[in-house]
Amino acid sequence: MPAMADVARLAQVSHQTVSRVLNGHQHVSEPTRLRVQAAIDQLGYRPNRVARALVTGRSQLLGVVAQNSTLYGPVSLLAAFEQAAAEVGFVVTAHRVDVADHGSVTRALERHRDQRVAGIVVIAPTASVSDAIDAIPPGVPLVMVDGDPERSTPLVTVDQVAGAYAATRCLLDAGHRTVWHVSGPPDWFDSAGRVRGWRSALEDAGLEAPPLLPADWSAASGYRAGQRLAQMPEVTAVFAANDHLALGILRAMSEHGRRVPHDVSVVGFDDVPEAGYLIPSLTTVRPDFDAVARETLDLLLAQVGDHEIGDSQRTIAPTLVERDSVRPPSTESVGQAGAASPRSCSQASCTAGLEP
Numbered sequence: 001m002p003a004m005a006d007v008a009r010l011a012q013v014s015h016q017t018v019s020r021v022l023n024g025h026q027h028v029s030e031p032t033r034l035r036v037q038a039a040i041d042q043l044g045y046r047p048n049r050v051a052r053a054l055v056t057g058r059s060q061l062l063g064v065v066a067q068n069s070t071l072y073g074p075v076s077l078l079a080a081f082e083q084a085a086a087e088v089g090f091v092v093t094a095h096r097v098d099v100a101d102h103g104s105v106t107r108a109l110e111r112h113r114d115q116r117v118a119g120i121v122v123i124a125p126t127a128s129v130s131d132a133i134d135a136i137p138p139g140v141p142l143v144m145v146d147g148d149p150e151r152s153t154p155l156v157t158v159d160q161v162a163g164a165y166a167a168t169r170c171l172l173d174a175g176h177r178t179v180w181h182v183s184g185p186p187d188w189f190d191s192a193g194r195v196r197g198w199r200s201a202l203e204d205a206g207l208e209a210p211p212l213l214p215a216d217w218s219a220a221s222g223y224r225a226g227q228r229l230a231q232m233p234e235v236t237a238v239f240a241a242n243d244h245l246a247l248g249i250l251r252a253m254s255e256h257g258r259r260v261p262h263d264v265s266v267v268g269f270d271d272v273p274e275a276g277y278l279i280p281s282l283t284t285v286r287p288d289f290d291a292v293a294r295e296t297l298d299l300l301l302a303q304v305g306d307h308e309i310g311d312s313q314r315t316i317a318p319t320l321v322e323r324d325s326v327r328p329p330s331t332e333s334v335g336q337a338g339a340a341s342p343r344s345c346s347q348a349s350c351t352a353g354l355e356p
Contacts (some may be wrong), residue, residue, distance in 0.1 A: 002043040011039035024088035024301050060090050062300065063112030065105060066123040068096040071217055072243070072272050073190070073287065074123055077145060080293035081121065088301070093117065105132035113140070119300040121145060125188045141303035143296050146190055154303070154312040156296045160190050163285040163318040164197025167239045167267040170283065170320060172205050174265060175328040176237035182213045182225040182249065184241040194241050194269060215245055222248025229264075230256035236264055236329040243268035243275050243284055250278065250325075261327040271321055280324035287318045 008018045013036060020028050021036040028036075039045075062085050066074055082092045093115065095108035105122070109132065112120050119141030124130040130148040143154045171179045181198045184191030195212065202209045213228065215221035222245030229235045230253050240246035246268035250260055258264050260280055268275065271286035295314045 002045045004045070006043055007036065007039045007045050010043060011036045022089045023305065024090075024297070025305055026298075026302075061115055061117040062090050062092050063109075063115065063117040063120045064092055064094040064123065065108045065112070065120065065129075066094060066096050067125070067129070068098045072270050073146075073289075074125070076289045077123065077292060080289045081296060084290075084293045084297045088297070090118070101128050102132045105129050106135045109133070109136055118304045119143070121296055121300060122147065124148070125190055127187060127189075130189075141300055143299045143303075145292065145296055148189060149313065152312075154299045156292050156299065156314045156316070158190075158287040158292060159315045159317050160193025161197040161200065163269060163287070163320075164194035164239065164241075165201045166197075166318075166320045167269065167283075167285050168198045168201035170267055170322075170326060171237040171239065171265055172201065172207075174237075174326050176265060177329075178202065178207055178210055179237045179239050180210050180213065180229060180235055182215050182222060182229075182238060182240045182245050184215065184217050184245075186214055191241055198239055215241070217242055217244060219244045219248040219251075222246060223252050225249065226252025227256070229253075230258050237326075238264060238266050240266060240268045243270045243272045243282060246282055246284070246325075247278065250282075261325050262330060265326040265329075267326060275321075276323060278325075283323045283326045284321050285318045286321050288316050291316045 004015055004018050008015045011018065013032060017028065017032060018036055021033050064078060064081065066078060069075070078094060085092050093112070095111055097104040097108050105128070109120065109122075113136075120136070120143075122129065122133055122142065122144050124133070124144045124147035127148065130144065130151065133142060133144065133153060136142055143156060144151070145155075146157050147153065147155050149155060149157070168179050168181075179198065179202065181195065183195050186192065199209050213225045215225050222240060225245070226238075226249035229238060229249070238249055240249055246266050249266055253260050253264055253266075260266055266282065268282050268284040271284045275282040275284050295316065299312065299314070
């Protein structure tokens with residue numbers, strides 16, 4: 001099998017430069033990186049991870065702790081992180097916990113340390129998961145995803161507040177007098193951020209927020225909330241905390257004879273692959289999971305390489321995706337109070353500083 005020295009000789013660089021390329025270090029010029037990668041591909045070189053672990057005390061494994069969930073966001077994020085890590089020669093091993101309590105997460109973290117992983121990513125959407133990282137001793141490379149922004153731990157997250165603000169402004173700018181919100185679980189940081197964004201958009205419009213409808217992330221809970229909302233004629237616009245909730249709301253509205261978007265407009269969050277194929281196709285907020293994964297990997301590998309990481313908390317802006325589930329309210333819905341002149345969702349997204 002070809003050795004690292006063979007790669008260095010073919011690429012006309014030093015052994016150390018090949019190592020830097022394999023480890024994803026930033027201080028390698030792009031032409032040099034491409035030349036080394038071409039030599040690796042030509043020779044069919046594969047790093048000897050066992051030898052590296054013996055020399056450095058760390059493997060080329062990256063550990064991930066995540067809840068045992070089929071939710072679209074966490075699953076998409078984990079897949080994106082595995083792909084990003086593979087591109088720079090690392091393998092991801094994931095420990096999933098069925099119950100996101102302190103003990104379960106702590107045990108998962110300890111298993112990763114026993115594997116001598118190079119660094120650990122914790123997908124920490126709830127306080128119980130976020131607090132468990134206190135068990136990790138200083139010096140272990142660690143990044144939280146969707147964790148508590150009040151902690152000093154390196155963190156990468158989607159801008160939940162800005163995404164919810166854009167979704168709410170989209171509905172208000174279409175001419176609706178207010179926007180109702182079906183939220184996710186209150187103990188999730190994502191859910192709390194989306195509630196803040198919804199309230200902020202209403203406050204900036206000079207409106208009082210209607211009562212919040214708390215739910216979980218499932219279509220079934222969205223359906224139950226939708227059944228309540230469908231019986232309230234004053235409800236003409238709903239922002240759902242994720243697309244599965246929105247799906248349940250669409251079903252409930254249909255069963256009660258309330259047409260979307262003619263009678264009620266609905267906006268979701270996540271842009272699941274099915275969102276564009278619902279009837280009507282769903283206007284939603286799209287998080288950039290690939291960007292979250294890349295920033296997470298960058299923060300983690302910087303710690304592995306003992307580099308300065310600069311800003312240790314990075315926020316990725318989402319994008320509002322316009323489809324057919326939003327339109328101005330009907331004359332009957334507006335009633336005697338009137339409504340603001342409708343604008344497009346594109347204008348709303350620009351108001352929130354997001355791309356349409």
